[in-house]
Amino acid sequence: MASNSNAETIINALQAGDSHAIEALYAHHREGFFRWASYRFEGNRQDFEDAWQDAIIAFYQQVIQGKLLHLRHEVRTWLYAVGYKRLLNNKRKLKRILWKDQIDDALLVIDFEQETVDPEKIKFLHAALKSMSSQCRELLVARYYQNLGIEEIQQNWNLKNSNTTSATLSRCLGRLKDCFKKTFTTFSNG
Amino acid sequence: MDEIAQDLIERYHQNALNPEEKREFQRRINTDYDFAKEVQWHELALEAIRLEGEKELRRRLTTKGIELDKKAPKRPTTFSWLWVLLMVVVLALGLWFIYPKSTRDEATSPTAPTEKAFPTLPSSPKSLDPAPDPPQAQIKPASVDGKKVFAAYFEPYRDESLELSVRGDAAEKPSPQEYFQQLYWEGKYSAALIAFDSLNSFAQQDKTNLFLKANCLLHAKQGKTAASILEDMTQKGPSRFMEQVPWYLALSYLQTGQVEKAMSVLDEIVEKKGVHFENATQLYQALK
Numbered sequence: 001m002a003s004n005s006n007a008e009t010i011i012n013a014l015q016a017g018d019s020h021a022i023e024a025l026y027a028h029h030r031e032g033f034f035r036w037a038s039y040r041f042e043g044n045r046q047d048f049e050d051a052w053q054d055a056i057i058a059f060y061q062q063v064i065q066g067k068l069l070h071l072r073h074e075v076r077t078w079l080y081a082v083g084y085k086r087l088l089n090n091k092r093k094l095k096r097i098l099w100k101d102q103i104d105d106a107l108l109v110i111d112f113e114q115e116t117v118d119p120e121k122i123k124f125l126h127a128a129l130k131s132m133s134s135q136c137r138e139l140l141v142a143r144y145y146q147n148l149g150i151e152e153i154q155q156n157w158n159l160k161n162s163n164t165t166s167a168t169l170s171r172c173l174g175r176l177k178d179c180f181k182k183t184f185t186t187f188s189n190g
Numbered sequence: 191m192d193e194i195a196q197d198l199i200e201r202y203h204q205n206a207l208n209p210e211e212k213r214e215f216q217r218r219i220n221t222d223y224d225f226a227k228e229v230q231w232h233e234l235a236l237e238a239i240r241l242e243g244e245k246e247l248r249r250r251l252t253t254k255g256i257e258l259d260k261k262a263p264k265r266p267t268t269f270s271w272l273w274v275l276l277m278v279v280v281l282a283l284g285l286w287f288i289y290p291k292s293t294r295d296e297a298t299s300p301t302a303p304t305e306k307a308f309p310t311l312p313s314s315p316k317s318l319d320p321a322p323d324p325p326q327a328q329i330k331p332a333s334v335d336g337k338k339v340f341a342a343y344f345e346p347y348r349d350e351s352l353e354l355s356v357r358g359d360a361a362e363k364p365s366p367q368e369y370f371q372q373l374y375w376e377g378k379y380s381a382a383l384i385a386f387d388s389l390n391s392f393a394q395q396d397k398t399n400l401f402l403k404a405n406c407l408l409h410a411k412q413g414k415t416a417a418s419i420l421e422d423m424t425q426k427g428p429s430r431f432m433e434q435v436p437w438y439l440a441l442s443y444l445q446t447g448q449v450e451k452a453m454s455v456l457d458e459i460v461e462k463k464g465v466h467f468e469n470a471t472q473l474y475q476a477l478k
Contacts, residue, residue: 018384019384020384023250023251023254024380026251026255031262053251053252053255056251057247061240117241122241125241126241126242128238129242137242140235140239140242141242141243141246144239144240145239145242145243155366155388156387170196176238177232177235180231180234181231
């Protein structure tokens with residue numbers, strides 16, 4: 001899987017909506033990261049798995065949002081550095097580091113911090129989305145998370161045409177906003 | 191909120207505003223309370239969608255992780271290779287001292303008779319497919335690993351009639367179905383799977399498309415789903431791939447570790463003396 005070491009190929013694939021590319025990337029470097037992390041941290045496999053998933057998800061979101069178009073380092077180095085930061089934030093016991101490698105160098109230049117969202121807010125946002133139909137949820141995720149185009153969504157969901165697709169999306173987004181408005185109005189009135 | 195305002199908000203979050211529009215956006219935020227509030231609702235909605243997308247992606251990655259862990263149940267510990275090396279050295283030294291010198295001489299004597307560990311299996315004839323023949327794997331019957339055997343025998347099905355340029359005018363824009371089959375022909379199996387999902391429901395029921403999808407799934411190590419498609423095809427009666435389906439069904443079973451089921455299908459192929467007779471015989475013997 002040589003393509004996985006090629007940042008541009010992966011970034012292009014993700015931007016083109018190739019959803020399997022992120023899974024392939026996750027699988028390709030996973031064991032290597034676990035091995036590397038186990039030399040530095042007193043953590044169990046689940047700790048490393050969580051950190052690795054965070055790194056992969058962060059990479060995906062940065063690419064999809066157009067914030068990560070080029071990499072100074074290999075994809076692997078970027079992912080390891082972000083995963084490493086995640087482990088550091090968890091304050092797990094750090095082992096004595098006997099060597100420095102390119103990940104340590106990358107840490108100095110990779111300016112990336114994962115956002116932390118208030119758990120109560122997460123609960124509220126999830127509840128709002130859960131109140132919608134599954135098709136609405138899927139469509140909104142496809143459009144605003146996976147960044148898929150209108151035509152792609154129309155084809156994937158067998159919708160009539162691009163106008164119908166846009167209208168459906170707009171209706172779903174409107175419903176979600178209405179849900180927030182209703183909740184906040186109830187709060188402010190109560 | 192009017193459509194123009196909605197469009198402005200949406201494009202602002204897509205980073206698609208030109209400088210003039212950006213100024214207009216800022217002006218309205220500062221002067222129009224309803225507009226500013228709408229921007230907040232939009233941001234909240236995007237945050238909810240991001241969390242939902244992230245949850246979905248995490249679920250997919252977890253599933254993939256479980257799959258990977260199942261494939262490699264024995265993980266080497268940090269120093270396991272050192273232990274292995276040590277054991278090999280101890281074993282070699284032990285054998286050197288224990289094994290009688292005369293036996294060693296006998297074994298290395300040029301006149302000593304030699305015996306093949308396994309009888310040579312008959313080579314399989316060229317099948318109708320232009321795909322390369324699967325390697326003639328020598329598998330120890332005592333330690334059959336369905337997935338390894340699968341890897342030794344599986345080649346996605348190929349048949350020249352699937353090539354787009356053979357079937358029609360290559361200059362024309364291919365239909366979704368042709369595009370799917372073209373991706374398959376070019377060996378882009380992951381992309382073909384995505385293309386399959388965008389076919390209309392009629393095309394998704396087409397036996398050729400289903401058979402190719404099953405091959406893509408096998409390639410993507412999703413043997414369970416592949417098996418269910420192939421089982422369905424077997425029950426739905428004759429198709430162009432009548433002779434191919436059982437072979438790939440057996441391989442699907444092998445990929446998912448269902449060795450007994452695989453053997454039962456292979457046994458049927460051998461009995462019927464179908465296209466994959468030779469390979470099926472060989473594989474059956476190996477699994478026995």
